[in-house]
Amino acid sequence: MLDKLKTRILAWTAGTAVAVATTAMVTGGAVAQNKEPIKIGFSMALTGPLAANGKQTLLGMKIWEEQTNAKGGLIGRPVKLVYYDDQSNPSTVPGIYTKLLDVDKVDLVVSGYATNMIAPAMPVVMQKGKTFVTLFGLDVNAEFKYPKYFSVIPTGPRTKPSFTEGLFQVALQQDPKPTTVALVAEDAEFSKNACEGARTNAKDMNLKIVYDRSFPPGTTDFSPILRAVQASNADIVVVCSYPLSSVGIVLAVNEMNYKPKIIGGAMVGLQATVFKQKLGSKMNGFVNYETWVPSDKMMAPAAAFFKTYQAKAGAEGVDPLGYYLGGWGNAYVDALGQAIEGTKSLDDNKIAEYFRKSTFKTVMGEWSYGPGGEWTKSGMMQVQYHNVKDGNDLDQWRGMAVQTVLTPPELATGKVIYPYEKAK
Structure with a gap:
């Protein structure tokens, strides 16, 4: 009788412990998800002649957002992408970034796709002192020489x-x-x-x-x-x-x-x-x-990402393979996420310092930064069809x-x- 009572007490205690632990995990996750999201703002070409590239970039970014939040977000907070269509028109860009920073009050900004869309955002970003991670901008910072500019394009120092x-x-x-x-x-x-x-x-x-x-x-x-x-x-x-x-x-x-x-x-x-x-x-x-091809060597770190991208591409109405910008869209916002986690901060100065000193490992490979916010080594290819x-x-x-x-x-x-x- 005493043995049976001990068994019941132990079972009850173990069950209670599991229940408490489970409740703690659920509550902890709920607290993290109930926190104010980290808002990352940008423009993107969703209409106009650059839209084919802009849309696949955005899907790559959305996959990062979804997977990051599934893992609990960054520094205990969910992430949220806040974006507007720049219509492939450079004249729309300054107004978009002004709205993102002054009205939407985003925490951080990244660029839209392409040199022509990055250059007009620079004066607004610089005036606000924001770190600016950009996608496929060719030597944009040569004129501005902004110390918090970091380009994601495999051109290297030349x-x-x-x-x-x-x-x-x-x-x-x-x-x-x-x-x-x-x-x-x-x-x-x-x-x-x-x-x-x-x-x-x-x-x-x-x-x-x-x-x-x-x-x-x-x-x-x-x-x-x-x-x-x-x-x-x-x-x-x-x-x-x-x-x-x-x-x-x-x-x-x-x-x-x-x-x-x-x-x-x-x-x-x-x-x-x-x-x-x-x-x-x-x-x-x-x-x-x-900038990337589906060779065995380059596909190795990216296979899981492209499997996810291609499964979503049809419903999103975007490039069915995503090899040109789907992966890079994921990689450039992932680099920013790595800097947030690495600094445990949303402070632009701390994040910029992290970019200067770190090597980023992404689905599209590894890179680090030299002077002017450009890569230390080129990864550009010439391909014949x-x-x-x-x-x-x-x-x-x-x-x-x-x-x-x-x-x-x-x-x-x-x-x-x-x-x-x-x-x-």
Whole structure:
């Protein structure tokens, strides 16, 4: 009888302990979730010509938000993304960041996507003394020299030349070596910066520039421009452009049957699945930058993320693969999250100091910062497209069957098909 009583008491005590512990855990989680969220504000291109890239960036960020909150948030508080559509229009950006900081009272800010959207936010961010983590801005801080600016783009310390350096290196390995260059650039912040870098590369490699012209945004007929380039008889044609212009130039090159020895370089847009599907075989032969590819080496730390992204992409109506900006959208806000946890603070000065001294490990790889808030090492690649099929064969883009990494050597997966027409 006494033994049975002891057993009941022990069982009751153990059950009570479990119940108390469970209640404590639930209550603790509830307290964390009931705290005021950490609000992170930004603009994003959800309409307009940059929307295909902006939307996949946002989905990558939302996945970070969801997974972070599922783990209990940051420093005991949930996180909340607060954002507005900048319509791919730089003129909307200053007003958005003013509203985020003065009306929404966000705790921290990050940038929207692209150089053209980052530059107009800088004066507002600087005036407020906020740390600014930016996504795919090309050398934006060269003019501002803001000490709390940190760029997430794998250009490395040679920011402007990095977009086209690999193309020049590949071209000069051919026999006979090319000697002349044509430069075609859209009159926009990113493309002007990339073209400036291409001029530097041409000079450093003793190549003669025989054509150097820009065209206005919104150009739809590229035939006159390409006829002029063709007349220059340049061996290397470097194009620096934003998505709609990149598509227009690829189409015009094919329609004209223009066959330079090598063409591409800094064409934004060709990395997005929507444009790859649209252009299909017309992309064959182009050599262009990529910031990430689904090679075995690069996919290793990112496989779980892309499985989650691709499961959500259909319902969100975004890029079905997310290889260009889905992963980077996740990575750049994750870097900010690492700094918050690392400092146990939302203080912009402390977070900026953490960025200066730390190495960030993300689904897109590792990086650290040098002067000016740029990466200490470049991760830019030049990739050639080949054997691309027309139609809706999405699977051809899941691996490396229709693209070859040419540079840098440590990431290369094959050799260039040269000249360009042999890959057609």
